[in-house]
Amino acid sequence: MLFDMPTQSMQASVQNYMTIDTEDWFQVFYANDEIPLDSWSDQESRLSKMLDRSLKLLDQHNTKATFFCVAWLAEKHPALIKALADAGHEIGCHTYWHLPLNQISVEQFKDDITKAKKLLEDVTGQEVIGFRAPGYSLKRQDQSYIDVIEDVGFKYDSSIVGPPSAPYKIGKTLVEIPATGLKLGAGYYPANGGTFFRFLTFSMYKSYVRSLNRKGHPLNFYTHTWELYTDYPQVIRHPIKRLIQYHNLNKVHDRMDQLMQEFPFTSIQKACFQS
Numbered sequence: 001m002l003f004d005m006p007t008q009s010m011q012a013s014v015q016n017y018m019t020i021d022t023e024d025w026f027q028v029f030y031a032n033d034e035i036p037l038d039s040w041s042d043q044e045s046r047l048s049k050m051l052d053r054s055l056k057l058l059d060q061h062n063t064k065a066t067f068f069c070v071a072w073l074a075e076k077h078p079a080l081i082k083a084l085a086d087a088g089h090e091i092g093c094h095t096y097w098h099l100p101l102n103q104i105s106v107e108q109f110k111d112d113i114t115k116a117k118k119l120l121e122d123v124t125g126q127e128v129i130g131f132r133a134p135g136y137s138l139k140r141q142d143q144s145y146i147d148v149i150e151d152v153g154f155k156y157d158s159s160i161v162g163p164p165s166a167p168y169k170i171g172k173t174l175v176e177i178p179a180t181g182l183k184l185g186a187g188y189y190p191a192n193g194g195t196f197f198r199f200l201t202f203s204m205y206k207s208y209v210r211s212l213n214r215k216g217h218p219l220n221f222y223t224h225t226w227e228l229y230t231d232y233p234q235v236i237r238h239p240i241k242r243l244i245q246y247h248n249l250n251k252v253h254d255r256m257d258q259l260m261q262e263f264p265f266t267s268i269q270k271a272c273f274q275s
């Protein structure tokens, strides 16, 4: 168990976490205006190609990852999600409908993630122990949502953005594997991948990872399936949302390739829950 293990800061070399939020191109928040949830089934999926590209890249580096999956995908494409688990990657839960927590009640959240966890476990035949809220929308003060995550049976959450820190308990046994954030103004913003990874220069990003690792902190890196394979309709019209969603998408694959050459990565499950 995690708390019987030495923390990363006590280890000689830091093992970073590779996590991939698994969403099809039409399931991103900023596309909700153009493509409402009830029309997802009408869209042309790119999931197979997205996962092919992700798996090839990980295989090249002999690296296992945590795929936090939108469980709607497990219902529509069960063989693709099962293939991830069969290849030795961890399957985590990224809800069923991919809604940020400020848009759903605690009761709706419980129904959503109960259904999502069961679907993912039925499809993979494996226990799903990890959860990530869409858009890092879980905050430390959202105790009623945290209680639901624990009650539904997850062992860890990886949704709360904060300063670099070791894992810590947020429930009776529920552990937080925090997202490494940078303080900007009053709050912390996820500096561990995604938009930040695309907007910074790559040399700046690598310096950031080196400084984290030097202090004994792993990078809890995250990307999205739609950042690794980018041949899909760019439907978002709002200019700022377009910029945030699509800027430098074409750089992500090669940057990750170089990142994995320089730094060791593995799944959260392997790093924190296996001795």
Ligand SMILES: [Zn+2]
Pocket: 021, 023, 094, 098, 133, 134, 135
């Ligand atoms: Zn997401």
